[in-house]
Amino acid sequence: MPDRTEPVTISVLTSTYRRAGTLPRLYRSLCEQTFEDFEWVIVDDGSDDGSERLIRDWIEVATFPIVYHWQENRGMGTARNRAIERARGRFCSIIDSDDWYLPHALERMLAVWETIPADRRDGFANVEGLRVDTEGALVVERFPVDVLDATYFELRALHGVIGDTVGMYRRDVLAANLFPEDLGWHATPAITWNRIARDHSTRFVNEIWAGTDYQSGGLSSNEAHLRLEFSAAPLVYWREYAAMQQPMRVRNRLRANVNYVRYSLLSGVGPHRLVRDVPDWRWFPLALPPALVLFARDRVRARSTGRRSRQVLDRP
Secondary structure, X not given: OOOOOOOEEEEEEEEXXXXXXXXXXXXXXXXXOOOOOEEEEEEEOOOOOOHHHHHHHHHHHXXXXXXXXEOOOOOHHHHHHHHHHHOOEXXXXXXXXXXXXXXXXXXXXXXXXXXXXXXXXXXXXXXXXXXXXXXXXXXXXXXXXXXXXXXXXXXXXXXXXXXXXXXXXXXXXXXXXXXXXXOXXXXXXXXXXXXXXXXXXXXXXXXXXXXXXXXXXXXXXXXHHHHHHXXXXXXXXXXXHHHOOOOOOHXXXXXXXXXXXXXXXXXXXXXXXXXXXXXXXXXXXHHHHHHHHXXXXXXXXXXXXXXXXXXXXXXX
């Protein structure tokens, strides 16, 4: 049985919730890795679908260490934080339970990290590559050049690259920038990525390292209600986004300020606090009118969705 106490180079971190159907695919991809000095840290966020039995069986036969922790359902951010705390690797590669690695993924992540000059590595947090879907199509746009050194924030706000990348972070950087646990279950991990981007760059490479199988969760049908119920997280995200000092496109800057005002209103923030916390006064006059329109639309859609939901529930 692999030693679960010795340090490893990479900790693969997975938070999971009721994914007994997809976890075996991820496990098989780890068994096929060409790089061997890694562990798999799984935090089960309250599954009751037989996931634990599967994982316990793998612990007995896997050629790599598997660390398993079950917790009451508290959300992905909390589960990821517990995984980071249990990790023993120099690096952490976060992968969801419905995704999988290509066989060379971990080996290439480390190799790309080694291409960063040693005297510059303190300024880098991670390396990132591309993902494909189950049909082999990219789920993230290719980077502008094959090797791009930029922050996560610059990648999106300046270069306009949209989509989910996959890679490997320094564990010490993740430990210093844990995922928010006080903003509700729908807090986007981009809050953490943008905070890391204030001080650290990323090396992005046009290599495919993982596959992604997006699972339907039914969130889109309740989008308007979710904005009202979980508006604290997007408020923090957009306020911090608008306050970023790094260069960004004008439309991104305007969008961030519009959404800061919008989610302030959705969160019930009073005029005094809204004005006090404005990230940049130069943008406030431009942002206020469209923010008021979006706020009114959100309220109308939430009421309409609520009426439809009640009609369905009231049917005999």
